[in-house]
Amino acid sequence: MSGASLNADGRLGMMLTELRLPTMKRLAADLCAQSDREGWAARRLVETLLEQEMAEREVRRFERHRAISCLSPDKRLSTFDFSAVPTISRANVTALTQGHEWLDRGANILAFGAPGVGKSHLLSAIGHALIDAGRRVLFTRCSDLVQRLQAARRDLRLPQELAKLDRFDLLILDDISYVRRDQAETSVLFELIAERYERKSIAITANTPFSQWGDVFDDTAMTVAAIDRLVHRATILEMNVESYRRRAAQATSAKRSKPPA
Ligand code: ADP
Ligand code: MG
Numbered sequence: 001m002s003g004a005s006l007n008a009d010g011r012l013g014m015m016l017t018e019l020r021l022p023t024m025k026r027l028a029a030d031l032c033a034q035s036d037r038e039g040w041a042a043r044r045l046v047e048t049l050l051e052q053e054m055a056e057r058e059v060r061r062f063e064r065h066r067a068i069s070c071l072s073p074d075k076r077l078s079t080f081d082f083s084a085v086p087t088i089s090r091a092n093v094t095a096l097t098q099g100h101e102w103l104d105r106g107a108n109i110l111a112f113g114a115p116g117v118g119k120s121h122l123l124s125a126i127g128h129a130l131i132d133a134g135r136r137v138l139f140t141r142c143s144d145l146v147q148r149l150q151a152a153r154r155d156l157r158l159p160q161e162l163a164k165l166d167r168f169d170l171l172i173l174d175d176i177s178y179v180r181r182d183q184a185e186t187s188v189l190f191e192l193i194a195e196r197y198e199r200k201s202i203a204i205t206a207n208t209p210f211s212q213w214g215d216v217f218d219d220t221a222m223t224v225a226a227i228d229r230l231v232h233r234a235t236i237l238e239m240n241v242e243s244y245r246r247r248a249a250q251a252t253s254a255k256r257s258k259p260p261a
Contacts, residue, residue, distance in 0.1 A: 012028055013025055013028070016028065021053050022056075023052050023053040023055075023056040023057070024049045024050070024052065024053045027049065027052055028049065031045060031048055031049055031052075032045065035048075062131060062132070062134075065131050065136055065137070066128070066131050068136075068138070069127060069131060069136075069137045069138055069139055070138065070139045070140060071124050071127050071128055071131075071137065071139045071172075072124055072139075075120070075121045075124035075125055075128070076124075076125050076128050076129075077093070077097070077125040077126075077128070077129055079121075079125075080118065080121055080122060080125050081244075084118065084241065084244055084247070085117065085118060085122075085239055085241050086241070087237075087238050087239060087240060087241065088122070088237055088239060092235075093122070093125075093126065096109070096126060096235065097126055097129035097130060097133065098133075100130055100133055100135060100169075102201070102233075102235075103130070103135060103169040103170060103200075103201050105198070105233065106196060106197065106198045106199045106200050106201050106233075107201055107233040107234060107235070108201055108202050108203065108204070108230055108231075108232075108233070108234040108235070109123065109126070109201070109202075109203035109204070109234060109235045109236075109237065110203070110204050110206065110230060110231070110234050110235070110236050110237065111123055111203070111204070111205045111206070111236075111237040111239060112205075112206050112207075112209060112236070112237070112238050112239060112240075113207070113238070113239030113240055113241065114207060114240075114243060115207055115243060116243030116244055116245040116246060117239040117240075117241050117242075117243055117244060118239060118241075118244050119174075119205035119206075119237075119239055120174050120175075120205055122237065122239070123139075123172050123174070123203050123205055124139060124172070126203070127139055127170065127172055127203075130169070130170060135169045135170065136167055136168045136169050136170075137168060137169065137170045137171075137172065138165070138168040138170075138171050138172065139172040139174065140171070140172070140173065140174065141173075141174050141175060141178075142173040142174060142175055142176045142178065142179050142189070142204070143175070143178050143179050143180075145171075145173060145192075146179050146186075146188055146189050148161065149161055149162070149188035149189070149191075149192060150188050152188075153188055158188065158191065162191065162192060162195050165192070165196075165200075166200060168200070169200065169201060170200075170201045170202070170203055171192075171196070171200070171201070171202050171203070172202075172203045172204075172205075173202060173203070173204045173205075174205050175205055175206070175207065176189075176204050176205070176206050176213075176216055177206050177207040177208040177212070177213075177215070177216065179216050180215075180216075186216060186217045186219075186222065187222070189216075189217070189226075190217060190222050190225070190226050193226050193229050193230060194225075194229060197229045197232075198232070202230065204230065210227050213226070213227060
């Protein structure tokens with residue numbers, strides 16, 4: 001069979017379209033020709049074609065997971081400067097992303113620090129690395145998710161909405177401290193935490209220490225219960241450094257104001 005006859009209009013091409021095997025369709029002509037030329041055993045040709053299809057399917061799956069995750073594409077471990085945050089060890093962060101069985105236990109991550117210290121960047125970076133490892137991650141502002149869950153509760157579909165979030169191994173809730181104390185809001189957040197407890201992981205960034213979370217969960221009993229569930233088996237990342245943004249701005253202005261040599 002000539003190479004050209006295998007292209008989109010050929011019988012093989014049509015069958016591969018019908019079976020939704022786009023990679024095999026793209027490569028079939030070349031690989032068949034190579035196989036003829038080099039006298040491959042039939043099995044090798046079939047295996048090579050299937051291998052390519054599977055590899056590309058995996059790449060497409062990871063791309064889909066990354067698109068759905070809402071992670072900023074540039075907040076990666078490769079762009080995170082660990083030397084700026086001496087309280088965080090690169091080895092510990094690497095351990096979280098390489099050995100990710102903590103996700104199977106529903107363990108959590110809590111990142112604390114003032115605005116600008118790199119909490120969102122670091123958790124996004126962990127999220128990307130977990131997607132690379134084949135896990136499912138969703139990054140969302142905590143207040144956005146709370147609103148979505150509130151709307152779901154109004155429509156009497158909170159359980160379904162919570163169930164939808166189950167497909168994510170890790171939910172990254174950015175800026176819990178900005179959620180405000182309207183009772184309806186905070187109790188959906190509590191329900192989310194209670195629902196995922198010991199089953200599915202949550203990562204949270206917070207500008208304020210636990211002692212001020214009474215502002216998030218109006219009622220003291222609920223605050224205590226939420227914190228208790230979150231910290232159980234959690235990794236706590238304390239990022240008590242000066243704002244990276246402020247330091248970067250200072251470095252730039254220092255450079256600018258330096259008199260020419
Ligand atoms: P936070 O969430 O703690 O308020 P961000 O993660 O948003 O802080 O960081 C503020 C900005 O500074 C972002 O653009 C982020 O990419 C950058 N940044 C913060 N810390 C680091 C770091 N250690 N290395 C590289 N960039 C950083
Ligand atoms: Mg942030």
